[in-house]
Amino acid sequence: MPSLLKSRATCVDPYEELPSKCGHPWLVSVEVYSIDVMAQAFNPQNSKVADDTLGDFVRGAVEESLTSVPGIGPATEEKLKGEGITSTYQLIGKFLSMKDEGVESVEHCERFYQWLIHIGTPAGFRAGIVHSIAEKMNILMPGIYDAALYDE
Numbered sequence: 450m451p452s453l454l455k456s457r458a459t460c461v462d463p464y465e466e467l468p469s470k471c472g473h474p475w476l477v478s479v480e481v482y483s484i485d486v487m488a489q490a491f492n493p494q495n496s497k498v499a500d501d502t503l504g505d506f507v508r509g510a511v512e513e514s515l516t517s518v519p520g521i522g523p524a525t526e527e528k529l530k531g532e533g534i535t536s537t538y539q540l541i542g543k544f545l546s547m548k549d550e551g552v553e554s555v556e557h558c559e560r561f562y563q564w565l566i567h568i569g570t571p572a573g574f575r576a577g578i579v580h581s582i583a584e585k586m587n588i589l590m591p592g593i594y595d596a597a598l599y600d601e
Contacts, residue, residue: 491562493583493596495576496520507584511537520577525570532568544582554595558583 496503498519506519513536515526534540547560558579565575583594 489562489566489572491558491576491579493576493580493599496580497573498577498581503581503584506581507588511541511585513537515540518578519581520574522571522574525574525578528568528570541582541586544586548593554583554593555598558594 502519506517515521515529515534515537516523518537518540521529529535529540534543543564544561547564548557552560561582562575562579565578566572570578580596584596587594
């Protein structure tokens with residue numbers, strides 16, 4: 450479950466030198482709450498994709514339709530299209546774009562998972578999407594993903 454982070458912000462008179470001198474009646478103090486999305490981390494064990502479905506996807510040819518990726522339904526497809534991702538090829542490209550020099554498997558998958566959170570994809574399917582794409586890419590590019598790193 451994500452946690453809420455609380456921070457304080459105070460608006461002060463821009464003509465005052467120090468905030469402590471500000472005594473104007475229009476002083477505004479606000480508390481800002483934001484969701485700590487890093488409290489949600491990728492773990493392939495949270496995937497709801499059945500083993501046979503994952504196996505079929507990994508062994509099969511890449512299909513253009515986003516909904517061919519296990520875990521992607523109409524709601525996720527709509528969110529992805531809103532980000533300009535209109536095909537499985539582009540989604541794979543997005544995943545690969547998050548791999549950089551020095552970025553190991555766990556961080557790579559976490560970046561992709563956090564991006565899915567950021568764009569508002571349905572929570573129950575994110576792990577399955579990341580796991581499916583990572584396993585598929587590991588067949589094509591051995592070593593890009595290692596599920597054993599998540600064993601407890």
